[in-house]
Amino acid sequence: MSRRNKIALFLIILLGVSIFGFSLRDVKLNILIRDFTSIHQDWLLVAIACMLAYFCLEGLVVKVFVDERLGQYSYKSALRIPLIEQLFNGITPFSSGGQPAQLIAMLQSGIDGGRASSILLMKFIVYQAMIVINFLIALIIGFHYMVSKMSYLSLFVVFGFVVHLAVIIGLFLVMFWPQFTKRTMRIVMIPVRWFTKAEKVADWIVKLDTKIDLFYQESVQLIGQWKLLLKVIMITFVQLMCYYLVPYFIMLSLGYTHANIVMITCLHVLIVMVISIFPIPGGSGGAEYAFTVLFSSYITNSSKLVLAMLLWRLLTYYLGILAGIIALAVKPDKIKLKA
Numbered sequence: 001m002s003r004r005n006k007i008a009l010f011l012i013i014l015l016g017v018s019i020f021g022f023s024l025r026d027v028k029l030n031i032l033i034r035d036f037t038s039i040h041q042d043w044l045l046v047a048i049a050c051m052l053a054y055f056c057l058e059g060l061v062v063k064v065f066v067d068e069r070l071g072q073y074s075y076k077s078a079l080r081i082p083l084i085e086q087l088f089n090g091i092t093p094f095s096s097g098g099q100p101a102q103l104i105a106m107l108q109s110g111i112d113g114g115r116a117s118s119i120l121l122m123k124f125i126v127y128q129a130m131i132v133i134n135f136l137i138a139l140i141i142g143f144h145y146m147v148s149k150m151s152y153l154s155l156f157v158v159f160g161f162v163v164h165l166a167v168i169i170g171l172f173l174v175m176f177w178p179q180f181t182k183r184t185m186r187i188v189m190i191p192v193r194w195f196t197k198a199e200k201v202a203d204w205i206v207k208l209d210t211k212i213d214l215f216y217q218e219s220v221q222l223i224g225q226w227k228l229l230l231k232v233i234m235i236t237f238v239q240l241m242c243y244y245l246v247p248y249f250i251m252l253s254l255g256y257t258h259a260n261i262v263m264i265t266c267l268h269v270l271i272v273m274v275i276s277i278f279p280i281p282g283g284s285g286g287a288e289y290a291f292t293v294l295f296s297s298y299i300t301n302s303s304k305l306v307l308a309m310l311l312w313r314l315l316t317y318y319l320g321i322l323a324g325i326i327a328l329a330v331k332p333d334k335i336k337l338k339a
Contacts (some may be wrong), residue, residue, distance in 0.1 A: 001328065005088070005091060005097075008091040008092070008281070009091050009321070009325075012090065012091050012281055012282065012284070012321070015280075015284050015285075016284060016313070016317075016318065019284060019285060019288055020310060020313075023288060023292070023306050023309065023310070024306060026302065027302060027303050027306050028303070031303045032303050032306070032307060035254070035301075035303050035304050035307050036307060038255075039253045039254065040252065040253045040254075040255065041253070042253075043249050043250075043252040043253035044249070044250070044253040044311070046249045046252075047246050047249035047250050047253065047311070047315060048315060048319075050242040050243065050245055050246050050249060051242070051243070051246060051315050051316065051319055051320075053239070053242045054239055054240075054242045054243045055079070055082055055083060055086070055320070055323060056079065057235055057236075057238060057239035057242065058081075058082035058085075058236075058239055059075065059078045059079030059080075059081065059082050059083075060075075060078070060235055061123055061126075061232055061235050061236060061239070062078040062079075062081045062082065062119070062123065063075055063078035064228070064231060064232060064235070065119045065122060065123060065228075065232065066078065066111070066119060066335065068225065068228050069115065069119060070111065070115060070119075070335060070337060070338065071335050071336050071337040071338040072335065072336040073109070073333075073335050073336075074332075074333040076330070076332070076333060077109050077332040077333045077335075079327075080105060080327045080330055080332055081102050081105050081106060082102075083320070083323045083324045083326070083327035084101050084102060084105045084324050084327050084328060085098040085099075085101060085102045085324070086098075086320030086321065086323060086324045087101070087320065087321050087323075087324020087325060087327070087328070088100075088101035088324070089320075090281060090282050090317060090318075090320060090321045090324070091281050091321070092281055093279045093280065093281055094276075094277075094279060095276070095281075099120060099124070102120055103116055103117060103120060105332065106119075106120070108332050109332045109333065109334055109335050110334045110335050110337075111335055114214055117211075117214075118214065118215065118218035121171070121215060121218075122218065122219075122222055122232075123232075124171075125168070125171050125175075126229075126232050126233055126236050127236055128164060128167055128168050128171070129168055130233065130236045130237055130240055131164060131240070131272075131273075132161070132164050132165055132168055134240060134244070134269050135161055135164070135269055135270075135273055137266070137269075138265075138266035138267075138269035138270055139157075139161070139270070141262060141263065141266040142263060142266035142267050142269075142270055143157070143270070145263070145267070145294075146267070146270055146294065153274060153290060153293075156274045156277060157270050157273050157274055159277060160273040160274060160276050160277040161273060163276070163277060164273070164276070174212055174215050174216060174219070175215070175216065175219040175223075176219075178212050178213065178215075178216040181212055182208075182209060182212060185205070185208055185212075186205065189201055189204070189205060192204075241265075243272075243316070244265045244268045244269055244272075245261075245265060245268075246268070246312060246315055246316055247264055247265075247267075247268045247291075247295070247308070247312055248261050248264040248265060248268075250308050250311050250312055250315075251264065251295075251298065251299065251308060253311075254299065254304050254307065254308055255304075256298060256299060259298055264295075264298070267294050267295070270294075271287065271290045271291060271294065274286065274287075274290050275287045275290075282317050287313065287317070288309055288313060291308075291309045291312060291313075292305055292306070292309050295308065295309075
C-alpha cells in the first residue's frame, strides 16, 4: 500500500470509531455488554459464514473466467482479487479504487493487462446487472416501507438506481453497438475540447476507440459462451444473496426470530443502493444512520439496535478491509497459460 492509501485507511478507521462512539452515546455500556454476551452464537456464525461465502464466491467467479479464457489459475490467486477489491473499495470515495487495484493484482499473476481488464469488465457487468435486478425486486417489496420511514431517503435510493442503470446501459451499448458508442463518445468530447488541447483530446479518442473495440471483441466471445455466462450469473446471484442475508441472521442472533426474511433482505438491498452514492468511503455515517432508522421498527430495543448496526458494519465493511490487508501480504501464483 502507498503512503496515501495508508493514511486513507487510518482516517477510515478513525471515522468508524467516531461513528460507533456517537452511536453509543445513549446506550449504557453494561447493557450493551449484556446483550452481546447473550447473543445466539450459532446465528452469528451463520452471518459470518455468509460474508466469507460472499468473498469466496467472487473469487470463484474470477477463477472461472480466467480458467476458461486464459489458462489454469490457482484459487488462492483468484480469491486474492476480490479481497483486494474490498480493501480499496473501502478506502476510496465511490469505491473508485477497487477496479484499478484488481487489475494490478491480476498483473502480478502474469495476466496480460488487456485480458485482465476485459475479464474484470465482464465480471463487473454481470455483478451490476444482478444488483439492478435484485434492486428492482426490493423496490417493489420494500420501497413503500422506506418512504413511510424516511421519505427523503427514497430520493437517494432512486438516484442510486438511476446511476447503476446508466452504467449497465453504457456497458451494453459498448457490447452490442460499438459504432454508436464511438459516435456518442465523440459528441461528449466536443465540450471537452473547450478546456483541453485538441491534440490531447484526439489522443484520448484513439485510446477510447481501442478500448471499445477490445471490449466489444471480448463481449462477443463471452456471449457465444452462454454456458460460461450462465454459470457466472448463478454464482453471482448466490454471492449477492449471501451478502443481503447478513442482517437477517444478525437479527436472529439477537433473538428476533419472527423477522420477515423477505422484507429484511429487501431493506438491506435498498440500504446498499443508498450507500453506493455516498461520496465518503464505505458510505460511512449514511450507512449506519440508514440501518438504524429502517430497522428500528423490527429491533425495538435501542441497545440491541445499536449492537445489530455495529455487527452489521463490522461484517459487511470492516471485515472486507481486514481481509484485503491480509490478501496484500499473500504472494500470488503465476498463471499457467494455455498452450
